[in-house]
Amino acid sequence: MSTNVPAIDAIAVTVPAERRFLGVVNLVLGGLCTRLDFPYEQVDDLQLAVDSVLAPGRPHGADVTLEAEADEGRLRLLLGPLAPGTADQPGLQRVLGPLVGASRAVEREGAEWIAIEVARPSAGAQAG
Amino acid sequence: MSVAAAGRRHADLLAAYHEQGDPAARDALVENLMPLVRSLAARYAGRGEQLEDLVQVGAIGLIKAIDRFDTDRGVELTTYAVPTIVGEIRRHFRDKAWAVHVPRRLKELNVRLSRLLDELTTDLGRSPTITELATAADVEEEDVIDALESSQAYTARPLSTPVDGEGGGDLLDTLGDEERGYEDVDDGSLVEAGLAALDERERRIVELRFFDGLTQSQIAAEIGISQMHVSRLLRRALETMRGTLEEPSA
Numbered sequence: 001m002s003t004n005v006p007a008i009d010a011i012a013v014t015v016p017a018e019r020r021f022l023g024v025v026n027l028v029l030g031g032l033c034t035r036l037d038f039p040y041e042q043v044d045d046l047q048l049a050v051d052s053v054l055a056p057g058r059p060h061g062a063d064v065t066l067e068a069e070a071d072e073g074r075l076r077l078l079l080g081p082l083a084p085g086t087a088d089q090p091g092l093q094r095v096l097g098p099l100v101g102a103s104r105a106v107e108r109e110g111a112e113w114i115a116i117e118v119a120r121p122s123a124g125a126q127a128g
Numbered sequence: 129m130s131v132a133a134a135g136r137r138h139a140d141l142l143a144a145y146h147e148q149g150d151p152a153a154r155d156a157l158v159e160n161l162m163p164l165v166r167s168l169a170a171r172y173a174g175r176g177e178q179l180e181d182l183v184q185v186g187a188i189g190l191i192k193a194i195d196r197f198d199t200d201r202g203v204e205l206t207t208y209a210v211p212t213i214v215g216e217i218r219r220h221f222r223d224k225a226w227a228v229h230v231p232r233r234l235k236e237l238n239v240r241l242s243r244l245l246d247e248l249t250t251d252l253g254r255s256p257t258i259t260e261l262a263t264a265a266d267v268e269e270e271d272v273i274d275a276l277e278s279s280q281a282y283t284a285r286p287l288s289t290p291v292d293g294e295g296g297g298d299l300l301d302t303l304g305d306e307e308r309g310y311e312d313v314d315d316g317s318l319v320e321a322g323l324a325a326l327d328e329r330e331r332r333i334v335e336l337r338f339f340d341g342l343t344q345s346q347i348a349a350e351i352g353i354s355q356m357h358v359s360r361l362l363r364r365a366l367e368t369m370r371g372t373l374e375e376p377s378a
Contacts, residue, residue, distance in 0.1 A: 023277055026277050027273060027274070027277055030258070030273035030276065030277060031270075031273060033258065034257070034258040034259060034269050034273065037257050037259065038257065038258075039254060039255035039256060039257055040245060040255050040256055040257065040258060040261060040276075041255035041343060041344055041345060041355070042255065043258065043276075044276070044344065044359050045344070047277075048359075048362065048363060048366075051363070051366075052366065055370055056370075094338055095338060095366065097338075098337055098338055098341050
């Protein structure tokens with residue numbers, strides 16, 4: 001596993017594409033969300049979304065990478081490389097929609113990645 | 129008995145059970161399909177569980193499959209029963225894994241956090257942040273993150289891979305895009321099999337979260353369980369649906 005922290009607001013974590021390493025990705029994600037003061041429910045949804053994207057069979061290659069950028073209450077994630085067509089799988093879209101809203105496929109060096117962007121809800125939006 | 133003859137025999141017994149309420153027909157079906165249960169259970173033997181225990185767990189799955197089987201679907205009982213039996217066996221392993229793999233310290237903290245999460249959600253009128261949870265539990269934020277992750281780890285079984293290999297998707301991919309559209313997709317039996325592998329509560333939670341769009345806290349209130357329990361059940365359900373038809377890994 002390698003961890004690269006190019007700036008305080010951006011983190012990239014690369015782990016072997018094996019189920020047992022996804023906990024490491026989620027720990028990093030949990031730490032970032034805590035820094036951004038995301039509510040627990042949003043953190044859990046985000047981690048479940050990442051679990052779903054990186055579920056066995058979806059990564060393409062030996063490693064998977066989570067790139068995260070935090071910026072004023074917003075978190076942008078990039079996950080990959082993924083097997084071709086992963087982003088378009090209706091089942092995955094069905095799961096990601098309620099969990100994180102919109103997601104999109106991104107091509108990078110010939111491989112497919114999934115981009116997710118979430119924002120900390122406003123106090124008013126959280127209430128109730 | 130040929131496969132076709134066995135299929136006809138099963139159909140006759142199912143009709144006798146579902147249409148005439150004949151309990152003897154159900155008993156006969158169970159007896160007839162126990163070799164299938166034994167065969168499936170044997171694939172999971174050697175993982176710390178006695179084969180006979182797994183057979184009994186699998187038999188529960190078989191009975192569920194028989195009881196839930198819809199004779200109008202036009203599929204073989206065995207098509208429907210296999211994922212249900214496998215799902216029951218998988219669930220058994222998941223339930224056992226909690227006690228074995230999660231350190232006591234984290235397990236105890238997780239129990240406290242689960243209670244605090246529900247209390248704070250009610251008190252604040254919103255989901256608390258990790259910092260607020262840590263303060264309420266009088267632990268560090270890292271401890272909260274660690275405990276939450278550990279509680280989820282036991283549902284992340286290495287038993288699951290997609291149905292047909294890399295990039296091939298999983299049972300969730302057969303769900304339609306319309307609200308509750310899974311009855312209408314082409315391979316309805318696959319979807320039915322995936323959902324059938326879930327128990328009633330899991331199926332309800334999946335519908336509420338991914339079809340009705342309720343949040344975890346809303347589902348917790350609807351079902352009457354803790355929010356953290358909803359989270360665990362969601363993970364378990366998705367894992368089961370992803371892996372229910374694949375062969376167990378070595």
